[in-house]
Amino acid sequence: MSDHSPVTDWVHDFDHTDPRWTENPYPIWDELRAASPVVHTERYLGCYMPTTFEAVKQVAYDTEHFSSRRVVVRNARPEVIPSPPITSDPPQHKPAKQLLLPPFTPDAMKKLEPRVRAICNELIDGFIDEGGCDAAARYSKYIPVRAIAHMLGIPEDDSDRFIKWIHEILELGIKDEAILMNAVHEMMAYFGGHIERRKTEPTDDLISTLMNARDQNGQPLPDMHVQGTLRLLLIAGIDTTWSAIGSSLWHLARTPADRERLLAEPALLPSAVEEFLRAFAPVTMAREVMKETEIGGCPIKPGNMVLLSFPAANRDPTVFPDADKVVIDRKQNPHAAFGLGIHRCVGSNLARMEMTVAIEEWLRRIPDFRLDPAGKVTWSEGTVRGPRQLPVLFGKA
Numbered sequence: 574m575s576d577h578s579p580v581t582d583w584v585h586d587f588d589h590t591d592p593r594w595t596e597n598p599y600p601i602w603d604e605l606r607a608a609s610p611v612v613h614t615e616r617y618l619g620c621y622m623p624t625t626f627e628a629v630k631q632v633a634y635d636t637e638h639f640s641s642r643r644v645v646v647r648n649a650r651p652e653v654i655p656s657p658p659i660t661s662d663p664p665q666h667k668p669a670k671q672l673l674l675p676p677f678t679p680d681a682m683k684k685l686e687p688r689v690r691a692i693c694n695e696l697i698d699g700f701i702d703e704g705g706c707d708a709a710a711r712y713s714k715y716i717p718v719r720a721i722a723h724m725l726g727i728p729e730d731d732s733d734r735f736i737k738w739i740h741e742i743l744e745l746g747i748k749d750e751a752i753l754m755n756a757v758h759e760m761m762a763y764f765g766g767h768i769e770r771r772k773t774e775p776t777d778d779l780i781s782t783l784m785n786a787r788d789q790n791g792q793p794l795p796d797m798h799v800q801g802t803l804r805l806l807l808i809a810g811i812d813t814t815w816s817a818i819g820s821s822l823w824h825l826a827r828t829p830a831d832r833e834r835l836l837a838e839p840a841l842l843p844s845a846v847e848e849f850l851r852a853f854a855p856v857t858m859a860r861e862v863m864k865e866t867e868i869g870g871c872p873i874k875p876g877n878m879v880l881l882s883f884p885a886a887n888r889d890p891t892v893f894p895d896a897d898k899v900v901i902d903r904k905q906n907p908h909a910a911f912g913l914g915i916h917r918c919v920g921s922n923l924a925r926m927e928m929t930v931a932i933e934e935w936l937r938r939i940p941d942f943r944l945d946p947a948g949k950v951t952w953s954e955g956t957v958r959g960p961r962q963l964p965v966l967f968g969k970a
């Protein structure tokens with residue numbers, strides 16, 4: 574069992590599930606970056622963290638020394654559960670990824686956009702007359718889950734079940750292997766039923782696309798591959814974008830100048846979305862060290878994990894001037910929110926479209942809003958960071 578006592582020395586003993594990290598990780602990352610390009614903790618059976626953009630990039634590009642077979646830092650090293658392509662290393666990675674690219678092109682996203690706009694408006698209709706709401710629990714949470722359910726061809730009404738699995742796999746499962754495995758088995762049974770049904774009643778959704786896919790030898794994908802990819806799409810497609818939309822609304826709720834500027838200059842929305850992705854990048858991944866190497870002059874030993882924090886890379890002031898400021902018209906913004914190297918996000922076009930539509934529709938219908946001083950904003954722990962409670966009041970203060 575890993576140690577979860579409170580941290581007293583971040584540089585030599587960091588813990589990415591410490592409540593202070595969950596609440597506000599940015600000053601901690603600044604402290605770690607000032608100390609070294611790579612830091613190490615004995616927690617989680619041994620784990621490094623690259624702290625600069627350059628060190629994160631080196632790890633992400635080096636698939637020889639760093640494997641993706643485990644992509645979450647957990648207390649234990651449970652059996653490897655393949656979810657291709659995110660858990661695949663070369664040479665298996667490329668064919669597994671290529672299968673997934675066509676359904677996520679910008680053109681495919683244009684076709685999906687009206688459905689996402691309708692989802693946003695249905696949700697807003699549900700609370701606009703209440704004078705305020707929890708913008709995470711009632712808005713940002715339900716947009717991506719319903720969009721990816723629509724793409725996969727599974728009922729949007731099962732959204733709460735999908736969200737429960739994600740919470741169990743990405744948060745509770747960090748410390749409790751039984752919860753993790755139980756959620757994985759429940760998902761397999763769920764998708765198993767949908768796969769069976771399509772054998773007699775084919776559909777034109779993502780589940781059928783994967784069932785009809787052929788590998789380089791013209792063979793159908795093994796069931797475990799189809800199942801693993803479906804789990805990945807459901808997990809990757811939901812709390813990532815839910816977090817990104819939530820953090821964007823959190824910023825706009827507490828920064829009237831940026832909100833008013835976006836209302837007056839809607840053409841700034843694309844650069845604002847990129848800046849929200851940079852500043853509040855939700856996704857931290859992991860790698861497993863396979864062979865001894867060196868990053869930024871620091872020796873790296875096999876057997877350890879690596880906490881691969883794209884969010885920390887995005888706050889590196891040598892790459893992003895005023896890295897801790899949100900600059901909605903930032904000109905140069907080569908952020909790493911969607912990852913770097915071969916595993917770069919498949920869903921980036923979908924995520925950007927969902928963020929844009931969600932912010933646009935919210936601002937169109939609720940141009941004035943602010944944090945509710947009587948409520949409390951809370952953040953998710955671990956792999957994906959975003960607001961889970963975001964109480965706001967509508968109208969001018």
Ligand code: HEM
Binds near residue numbers: 809811855883923924
């Ligand atoms: C703002 C929202 C999102 C962010 C910040 C994000 C971030 C990331 C990151 C950092 C990676 C790289 C993982 C690594 O290097 O190990 C990744 C991979 C991936 N993402 Fe996303 N993601 C988002 C939304 C989505 C959506 C909506 C989908 C669609 C289902 C998706 C599907 C995937 C898949 C399939 C991969 C694996 C790609 C590979 O291994 O080659 N993501 N994402």
